[in-house]
Amino acid sequence: MADEPCFDVAHLGHVELLTNRPEESLDFFVEVYGLTESGRDGQSVYLRGWDDYEFHTLKLTQSDTTGMAHVGYRTTSQAALERRVAAIEAMGCGIGWTEGDLGHGRAYRFRSPDGHIFELYYDTRKYEAPDIERPALKNMAQRYHGRGAAVRRIDHFNLLATDVSEMRDFMIGALGSRVTEQIRLDNGRLGGCWFTVNNKSYDMAVTEDHSGARSRFHHITYAVDQRDDVLRAADIFLENGVFIETGPHKHAIQGTFFLYVYEPAGNRVEVANAGARLILQPDWEPITWTETERRKGQAWGLKTIASFHTHGTPPVE
Incomplete structure (x- = not known):
């Protein structure tokens, strides 16, 4: 019998x-x-999409470096x-516990098998316009x-990891996440895994880091309402000299209409x-993609651009 779904997060x-x-x-994230901007504290600026609550x-x-310092999830109580x-x-x-920051109260921090820092919190500060x-x-x-x-809300993020299977077990055990889709390589390893803690198709992805480095960051994504908004964003990035890595196009996995750029x-x-x-189906079985299918x-x-498998932050020497 399958384990009871966990909706603590x-x-x-x-x-x-x-x-x-x-x-x-900062200029990129605000103007482009x-x-x-909703606040500043020390060396940090707090930012939000217009429909984030x-x-x-x-x-x-x-x-003095780049990449992800930490990621936070809010619990249900x-x-x-x-x-x-x-x-x-x-x-x-x-x-261990931290006292939080400008955006939320007390939070518990923990570490993924690859070294990424996660935190969970409930006491939050709601935006007052x-x-x-x-x-x-x-x-x-x-x-x-x-x-x-004019991105609307935070949608998901993607981490790089040396062992995707370890990250899968970690996400299920620590957050109660469900796997919605995954890539099984010809050598038997998991090449990628997509997770959700609610009814969104995914809020996090993990893909294999071929560099040998640990705890690197792949990307952060904010959502817009329509495909036309993605096309509009491409023209805005073009006019502002932002490097467009790939897209606009449609992913096979998860069906997302995408556009990837590098911030400064x-x-x-x-x-x-x-x-x-x-994902409304309570007994959803993960969709598994083969290496041959992904080569299409x-x-x-x-075709998936080569830098999608190599570029991450912080960069590898």
């Missing part, structure tokens, strides 16, 4: 990205990508947080400003129309 909350070009990165979904922190902490401590991957950002409709968190690509510090960023698929490329035949 509500959703992906935020990602903290490191940048060694802080002013240029279309996020809104929390204070922030991206924490951009000045550093305080009791759910305590249950997850007990499970994580039993797994032996706990780090100032007059200049106040929406016309009271059921929206913030007005639609139309600035840059080199972190990969995606704009995607990613909300079409929902994306949904409409675009």
Whole structure:
């Protein structure tokens, strides 16, 4: 009999990205990508999509390197947080409690098998729009400003790891995530795995890092409403001198309409129309793709660009 589904974790909350070009990165995320600044603290700027309900979904922190400092998920209740902490401590991957930051209260941090830092929290700060950002409709968190690509909300992120199978077991055990799709390589290893903690088709992906490095970051994605918004973003990136890595096109896995660029510090960023698929089936069985199937490329035949398998942050010497 299958294990009872775990819904202790509500959703992906935020990602903290490191940048060694802080002013240029901030200009990109606000003026070109279309996020809104909601606060500053020390070397960090807190940013959000116009329909994110929390204070922030991206924490951009000045550093001498790049990549992901940590990722945060919000639990469904305080009791759910305590249950997850007990499970994580039993797994032996706990780090300990922090007092939080401008965006949320007390949080529990833990480490993935590859060294990525995760945190879980429940006590959060909901965004209160100032007059200049106040929406016309009271059921929206913030007005639609139309600035840059004007991305709507955080959608998912992708990590690189030396052992995808270990990361799969970690996500299931620590967060109660479900696997929705995966890649099985000819050598038997898992080449990639897509996870969800709710009814979205995925909120996190893990793919194999061929560099031999550990705990690297692949990309962060914010969602827009329509494919036309992705095409509009491509023109905005073009006009602003942003490097477009690949797309617009449609993924075979998950069916996401995608566009990948590099922000000025080199972190990969995606704009995607990613909300079409929902996993409502409680006994969903993971879709497994073979190496041969993946060699066919994306949904409409675009071959996966070589840098998609090599570029990550921080870069490898």
